[in-house]
Amino acid sequence: MTYDGPGVFRAPYGNDDALENFHRTVLDGVEIETVAPHTEVTFDNDVVRLWGTKETVESSWSNVSPGDYLIFYRDGTYTHAVEVLGTEKNEDLGRQIWPNHEADKPWICIVYLDVPTRIDVDSSLVHGLAGYDIDYPMGFSPLNDMGIGGLRGKYGSIEQFATGPERETLPDIEVVSAPSITIPPEAISELYFPNKQKQEITSQISTAINAGKHVVLTGPPGTGKTEIARLVCEYLASEYGDHYTGYQTTTATADWSTFETVGGYMPDEGDGDLQFEPGQVLRRFKRDGVQQNEPLIVDEINRADIDKAFGQLFTLLSGHAVQLPYKRAGREIEVKLGENFEGTPEAHEYVMPASWRLFATMNSYDKTSLYELSYAFMRRFAFVHIDAPSVPEDEAGQTALVGEYANVWEITADEDSLRAVGIVWHATNTAVQNRNIGPAIIKDLLSHLEQAPRDPEARRRVLTRAVVSYVFPQLEGVPRRGRVVERIASTGVVDGKELRRSAGEILAVDLEQDG
Structure with a gap:
């Protein structure tokens, strides 16, 4: 069925003039006496909220319809969403409402708006759902169909995404001191660990945080590292609200540079001048001019070239303030330490709270990457x-x-399925020393097998496909992976011939030589 619900349009307000316009005409609104003499549109309220664009983006603006939503972007975050009430092309009104426009390029494509809702959604989430390669909008533009579908899948509907409960007013965040943290085992109760492993995990993380350390969770694939980091950060945000305002998760890639972590220059929509755009780390410290403290979870950190991706952050993570080679409003961007800071950060300043932490995950299959990190x-x-x-x-x-x-x-x-998966798990984890997989992958195998017919041959075929789908990806690039495949193929609970053939195609191993 073709989607016929509201569209979403991305509206950046990056430079200082755009920020002033946003506060004045979208958040506060304009008195109707100022608007009415310049338009034939009638209004139900005494305050009119409106946004505008240049004629050069009319092709995007012309697709905006009542009931659609604008989502406003600044500093790596979609800060507000607002429903569209109507549109009008009106140069006289545009010049009256936004006199600070770029020379000879007034905002004449008008969008009338309802009351905005603060959403504070990281742009990487929205753009990831849309399949975009960059985390910032290139001017006023529609969100693509993939992004619309992604938001509907995640939030239930576009309306729910755009009009969900507004975030409560944030308290003043303590940046100077760090609380003494105690993370109880119950904080990760969503995960199952045998014996007293939960207590050991949360105790180690608490000790690390209180010692001023950032945390890398390392271990075999499928052991719940990312979920542990997520649950710990949720606990920090809920139980230590005077210090933490939330958290964010991102996944490292080989393409990462300091642009993704620190930030860099981007052309402004209005006048084309280069404006500093903060990266993943700096966005955790300040949003829309307001101090934040959001721990950052970097999943699979070893996939990034650490030197290229973190650059100046080496200094920051080593406990020293850093000055960046970028400027905002003519002043060099500075990242200061919260423990030495007083007052309110200026536009060119970011403050790293004393309690801020970076959490990272890393598969022990890739632990040799540790030696690529500087001391x-x-x-x-x-x-x-x-x-x-x-x-x-x-x-x-x-x-x-x-x-x-x-x-x-x-x-x-049933008992036979449990037995077969147990045999595969044992074979995988004992074929090569220190090459294990965790329970999350076993869950995938079981879920896959749950749909299989009950006859033995059908079970073998389904389990074989499940091993290829869920175990093989964990073996890519792993030394002696052929031995692991051969051990599984020889268990009798999978189709050994098919598994060996798939290993040759997918893992590029010659089992006789690689085993």
């Missing part, structure tokens, strides 16, 4: 290892362990 970088981190559980040697123990997890996950599986 100055590594010494600011505590490394907390999240291990996979030991898989028993006997089939009865393997079946029992998988059954224990299946109960927690509320997955229905």
Whole structure:
């Protein structure tokens, strides 16, 4: 069925004039006595809210209809959403309302608006759903169909995304001091760990934070590292609200540079002048001129070239203020330490609160990447290892362990399925030393197998495909991966011939030579 709901249009307000216009004509609104003499449009209220664009973007503006939404962007964040009430091309009104326009380029394409809602959604989330390569809008432009679908899938509807409950007024954030943190095991209660592992994990993280360290969670794939980081940050934001205002998650890539982390210059929509655009880290400290403290989770940090991606942040993470080679309003951008700061940050200043932390995850399959980090970088981190559980040697123990997890996950599986998955788990984790997979991948195998017919041959085929889909991706680039494949292929619970053939195509291994 074709989507016929509201569209979404991205409206940046990057430079100082645009910021002033946004506050004056969108947030505050304009008295009707100022607007009425210049238009034939009638209004129901005494205050008119409106936004405008240059004629050069009329092709985008002309597609805006009543019921659509504008989402306003600044400094890496979509700060507000507002429903469109109507549009009008009116040069006389545009010149009257926005006299600070670029020379000979007045805002004549008018959009009349309802009351805005503050949403504070990181642009990387919206643009990631849309499949964009960049996290900032290139002028006034529509969000593509993929982005519309992504927002509907995540929030339920565009209306829910744009008109959800407004964030409460943020309290003044404590930046000078860091609280003594105690993260209880209950903070990660959504995850299942045997024995006292939850207590050990939360205790290590608490100790690291209180020691002033940032945290790298390392361990085999599928052990819940990213979820642990997320739940810990949720706990910090909910229980230490005087210090934390939320958190953000991002995934590192090989293409990362300091533009993604620190920021850099981008052309402004209005006059084309270059404006400083803060990166992922700086956006955690300030949004729309307001001090923030949002821990940042960097998933798979080892995928980035650390030197290229973090650059000047080495100095910051080592506990020193840093001056960046960029300017805002004629003054060099500075990142200062909260413990030494008094007052309110100016436009060119960012303040890293004393309690701010960077959380990162890293698969131990890739642990050799640790040696590519400089000592100055590594010494600011505590490394907390999240291990996979030991898989028993006997089939009865393997079946029992998988059954224990299946109960927690509320997955229905018969004894034969539990046994088969347990055998695969044991084979995978014992083929090569220190090459394990965690429970999350076992959950994927079980969920896949749950849909299989109950006859043994069908189960073998489905489990074989599941191993290819969920286990093989964890083996890419892993030394001696052929031995792991051969061990699984020889268990008898999968189609060994098909598994070996798939390994040759996907993992590019010659099992006889690589095993």
